Amino acid sequence: MEAEGRGSKRKKALQVALAGNANVGKSALFNQLTGLNQTVGNWPGKTVERAEGTLYFKGYRIRVLDLPGIYSLSAYSQEELVAREYIAVERPDVIVDVIDASALERNLYLTLQLMELEAPLVVCLNQVDFAARRGIRIDHKALSELLGVPVVPTVAITGKGLEELLEAVIAVAEGREARKSVPFEFKEDVERCIRELAEEIKKHASQENLKYPARWVAIKLLERDPEVERLVGSLSGGKAILELAERLARRLEEAHGAPSPVVIASERYAIASLLAKAVSRFTREPRLTLEEKLDAITCHRIAGYALLAIMALGAYALIFGIGNIIAGFMEELFDAYVVPYVSLLLAPSLPAWALNVICNGLLGGLFGGLAIVLPYLLPLYVLIALLEDSGYLPRVACLMDPIMHKMGLHGKAFIPLILGYGCNVPACVGCRIMETDRERTIVGLTVVLVPCSARTVIIMGLVARYAGLWPALLLYLINIALLFATGRAAYKLLPGEPVGLIMEMPPYRRPMLKSIAIKTWARLKSFIAIALPLIVLGSLFLELLDALGLIWPVVSALAPITSGWLFLPPEAGFPLVFGFLRKELVITLLVDVAGGDPAAIMGPGQMFIFSFVSMIYVPCVATIAALVREFGWKKAMLISLVSVILALVLGGLLARLLLLLGWL
Ligand SMILES: Nc1nc2c(ncn2[C@@H]2O[C@H](COP(=O)(O)OP(=O)(O)OP(=O)(O)O)[C@@H](O)[C@H]2O)c(=O)[nH]1
Ligand SMILES: [Mg+2]
Numbered sequence: 001m002e003a004e005g006r007g008s009k010r011k012k013a014l015q016v017a018l019a020g021n022a023n024v025g026k027s028a029l030f031n032q033l034t035g036l037n038q039t040v041g042n043w044p045g046k047t048v049e050r051a052e053g054t055l056y057f058k059g060y061r062i063r064v065l066d067l068p069g070i071y072s073l074s075a076y077s078q079e080e081l082v083a084r085e086y087i088a089v090e091r092p093d094v095i096v097d098v099i100d101a102s103a104l105e106r107n108l109y110l111t112l113q114l115m116e117l118e119a120p121l122v123v124c125l126n127q128v129d130f131a132a133r134r135g136i137r138i139d140h141k142a143l144s145e146l147l148g149v150p151v152v153p154t155v156a157i158t159g160k161g162l163e164e165l166l167e168a169v170i171a172v173a174e175g176r177e178a179r180k181s182v183p184f185e186f187k188e189d190v191e192r193c194i195r196e197l198a199e200e201i202k203k204h205a206s207q208e209n210l211k212y213p214a215r216w217v218a219i220k221l222l223e224r225d226p227e228v229e230r231l232v233g234s235l236s237g238g239k240a241i242l243e244l245a246e247r248l249a250r251r252l253e254e255a256h257g258a259p260s261p262v263v264i265a266s267e268r269y270a271i272a273s274l275l276a277k278a279v280s281r282f283t284r285e286p287r288l289t290l291e292e293k294l295d296a297i298t299c300h301r302i303a304g305y306a307l308l309a310i311m312a313l314g315a316y317a318l319i320f321g322i323g324n325i326i327a328g329f330m331e332e333l334f335d336a337y338v339v340p341y342v343s344l345l346l347a348p349s350l351p352a353w354a355l356n357v358i359c360n361g362l363l364g365g366l367f368g369g370l371a372i373v374l375p376y377l378l379p380l381y382v383l384i385a386l387l388e389d390s391g392y393l394p395r396v397a398c399l400m401d402p403i404m405h406k407m408g409l410h411g412k413a414f415i416p417l418i419l420g421y422g423c424n425v426p427a428c429v430g431c432r433i434m435e436t437d438r439e440r441t442i443v444g445l446t447v448v449l450v451p452c453s454a455r456t457v458i459i460m461g462l463v464a465r466y467a468g469l470w471p472a473l474l475l476y477l478i479n480i481a482l483l484f485a486t487g488r489a490a491y492k493l494l495p496g497e498p499v500g501l502i503m504e505m506p507p508y509r510r511p512m513l514k515s516i517a518i519k520t521w522a523r524l525k526s527f528i529a530i531a532l533p534l535i536v537l538g539s540l541f542l543e544l545l546d547a548l549g550l551i552w553p554v555v556s557a558l559a560p561i562t563s564g565w566l567f568l569p570p571e572a573g574f575p576l577v578f579g580f581l582r583k584e585l586v587i588t589l590l591v592d593v594a595g596g597d598p599a600a601i602m603g604p605g606q607m608f609i610f611s612f613v614s615m616i617y618v619p620c621v622a623t624i625a626a627l628v629r630e631f632g633w634k635k636a637m638l639i640s641l642v643s644v645i646l647a648l649v650l651g652g653l654l655a656r657l658l659l660l661l662g663w664l
Contacts, residue, residue, distance in 0.1 A: 011061040020098035022069025028156035030066035041388035101131035105276035204237035221245035291508040326375035365539030368588025385519040389511035407487030420450030428626040454583035467604035617647030
C-alpha cells in the first residue's frame with residue numbers, strides 16, 4: 001500500500017465497498033486500508049453512515065467505502081435497502097464481504113445473498129486469530145472452492161492478510177477471477193419456481209430497466225419483498241409477473257407448510273450451515289473459556305450490578321488518582337521551570353504589559369490545558385477505549401435493560417449514555433442505534449446531561465480536589481438520578497410502547513494495546529488541535545479584557561444570576577458563559593479569573609454548585625451542532641433549553657439547600 005499522491009496520475013481507479021454483518025471488523029479493515037479513523041469498538045451498530053477513503057496499490061487508485069453492518073438484503077431495514085441499492089445501482093467494482101471466522105455460519109447467510117445479487121465478490125475471512133483462540137480453524141481454500149469466489153484470511157486490527165486481500169480484489173476487478181454464475185442451488189422444487197419466474201421476468205424486462213439480476217428479482221418476489229414488488233409493478237407486463245410470483249409463492253407455501261419468505265430463508269440457512277460444516281474444523285473441544293465465565297458473572301442478576309458498581313467506582317478512583325499525579329507533575333513543571341524561565345528570558349526585551357500577556361495569557365492558557373485538563377482526560381480516554389473494545393458495553397446494556405424500561409427505553413439506550421461520559425458528540429450520533437424516533441429523542445435529551453470528559457475534569461479538578469472525593473461522587477450520583485428523572489419525564493410526555501431488546505452479544509475480547517493506543521491518541525489529537533488553542537485564546541482574551549478594564553461590566557451584568565440566584569462569586573459568570581464554546585474553558589477560565597487559585601474566590605460549597613451547574617447546562621457548541629444534525633433545529637434547541645433551565649432552577653434550589661445545611 002503506497003502513500004497517497006505518489007505518481008498517481010496514470011492510476012487506474014477502482015471502487016470497493018466493505019459489506020458484512022455488524023461488528024465483524026469492517027471499520028477496523030477500513031482504517032488499516034485507508035489510514036483514516038472510523039469508530040471501531042466491540043458492540044454492534046457503530047458505523048451509522050458510510051465513510052470513504054482512498055488507497056494506492058499496484059498501480060490502482062482504490063476508493064474504499066465502509067458500510068453500516070447488515071444481516072440480510074431485505075426491505076425491512078433502511079441500511080439493508082441502501083446497501084442493495086448501492087450494489088445494484090452504483091455497481092462498485094468489487095464488494096469485499098467481511099465475515100467473522102468465529103461465527104461463520106451466521107455470516108455466510110449474507111454472503112449467499114450477495115452472491116444472489118451477482119455482486120463481484122471477494123470474501124474477507126476476518127478475525128482468524130480470534131477464531132483460532134476459540135479452537136476454530138476454517139479451511140479458506142475449501143470455502144473458496146465451494147463458493148466460487150476468492151476467500152482471504154485476515155486479521156484486520158493488525159493488518160495481516162491485507163496484501164493478499166488487495167491482490168484478490170484486483171484479480172476480481174480485472175476479471176481474472178471469473179465467478180461461476182450459480183455456485184449453489186436451492187432445493188429442487190424451490191429452484192424450479194425461481195427459474196420459472198426468472199424466465200418470465202427476463203421476457204418482460206432487461207437488467208437495465210430493472211437494475212437487478214432477474215434471478216435475484218425472482219427470489220425477492222417469492223420473498224414478497226414490497227420494494228421489489230413495486231419496482232416490478234411499474235414495468236409493462238409487470239402485472240403478469242406479479243401474478244405468476246403469487247401463484248408460485250402459494251405453491252411453495254402449500255408444499256412446505258410455511259410462508260414463502262420463511263421457505264427461502266431456511267433454504268439459505270441450510271446452505272450456510274452445510275458450507276460452514278464442510279470447512280470448519282474444531283481443533284479442541286469447545287470448553288468454558290475465560291470469556292464465557294466472565295459472561296456468566298458480568299450478566300448475573302446480582303453479581304452483575306455489584307461488578308458494575310465496583311467498575312464505576314474503580315474508574316472514578318483511577319481517573320482521580322492518576323489525574324492528580326499527572327496534574328501535580330505538570331504544575332511543578334510550569335511553576336518551577338517554564339514560567340520562571342520564560343520570564344527571565346523575555347523580561348529584558350519586553351515591556352511589562354507584554355510580559356504579562358505572555359506569562360498570564362499565553363502560558364496561563366497552556367497551563368490550563370496541559371496541567372489542569374489533560375491530566376484527567378488521559379486516564380479517562382484510556383478507560384473509555386478499554387471499555388469500547390472489551391465487549392463489556394453490550395453486557396451493561398443487557399444488565400440495564402429492566403431499569404431502562406422504566407424510561408420507556410430498552411438496554412441498548414445505555415450505550416450512547418455511557419459513550420457520553422467520553423464526549424457527548426459521538427453519544428448523540430450513537431442515538432441512531434435506537435429503533436424509533438421517540439426513543440431517539442428521549443435518549444438525546446438524557447445524553448446531553450451526561451458529564452462528558454470535560455465536565456469530569458471540572459468535577460475532578462474543582463470539587464474532588466478542593467472539597468473532597470465524596471462530594472464529587474455525590475455529584476455523579478445526583479447526575480444519575482437526574483438522568484433517570486429526565487428520561488422518565490420525557491417518557492411520560494412522549495408515550496409509546498418500548499420495543500424489545502434485540503441485540504447481538506459479541507464475545508469478550510482482550511483489548512489490543514495498539515488499538516487502545518490509536519484511539520487514545522486520536523482523541524488526544526483532537527483535544528490538542530481544537531480544545532487547547534481555544535483554551536489559550538480564551539486565556540489571552542481574558543487577559544485582554546482585564547487590561548482594558550472590561551471584565552467587571554460583563555461579570556456584573558450576570559451578577560443577578562451568579563450571585564443573586566446561585567450564590568456564586570460574580571466572577572464565576574465569566575467561565576460559565578464561555579464554557580458554552582467548550583466545557584474545558586469553564587475550569588481554565590475559572591482558574592484564570594481567580595488569579596490561579598479557585599479556592600481564593602470560592603468555598604467548597606460554591607464549587608459544588610458551580611460544578612453542578614456546569615455539569616447540566618447547555619452542552620458545548622460541538623454537541624449542539626451534533627444535535628442539530630441528528631434531530632433538526634427545533635429539537636436541538638428544545639433539548640439545549642431544557643438543559644439550561646434544569647441547570648439554573650436546580651442549581652438555585654441546591655444553593656438554598658446548602659445554605660440551609662450551613663455548607664455555604
Ligand atoms: N481479534 C480480532 N479482533 C478484531 C479483528 N477485526 C476487528 N476486531 C475487533 O472487532 C470489533 C469490531 O470491529 P469494527 O471494525 O468496529 O466492526 P464493524 O464491522 O465496523 O462494526 P459495525 O460498524 O458496528 O457494523 C472491534 O473491537 C475490533 O477491535 C481481528 O481481525 N481480530
Ligand atoms: Mg464499523
